[in-house]
Amino acid sequence: MNKSELIKKLSEETHIPLDEAALVVNTFVGSVKESLFSGDRVEIRGFGSFKIKEYGGYTGRNPKTGEIVDVHAKHLPFFRAGKELKEYLNQ
Missing domain, CATH: 1.10.287 (Helix Hairpins)
Known part of the structure; x- marks a missing residue:
């Protein structure tokens, strides 16, 4: 949907x-x-909660070229399903 x-x-x-x-x-x-x-943090009872996770920067590698690149720190949304939603999906 x-x-x-x-x-x-x-x-x-x-x-x-x-x-x-x-x-x-x-x-x-x-x-x-x-x-x-x-x-x-945003919590919707019976559905789940949303929060932001912070990830630090690191040195990575471009898999195509092998070039070393710096990956900057970032904030990403994270959803955790609530108990009622999990039970509903697993009935």
Whole structure:
């Protein structure tokens, strides 16, 4: 399912116009992104949690050319599924 499919499903399930459903989904996604950007953890009970993991820089190698390259430190999102989601998927 992608974002536009989620908006359509929300619109159908709640009987609200597509524009309002899009606003709800975009507000939700934007709020999650802002919270993660500010360093907060986002937890949705029964679904899972999102947090940012920090990875340090290191010296790597281009596998095609063998050239040594510096890989810069980065922050990446990490999702951990909640207990209820895991149980639902494994029934």
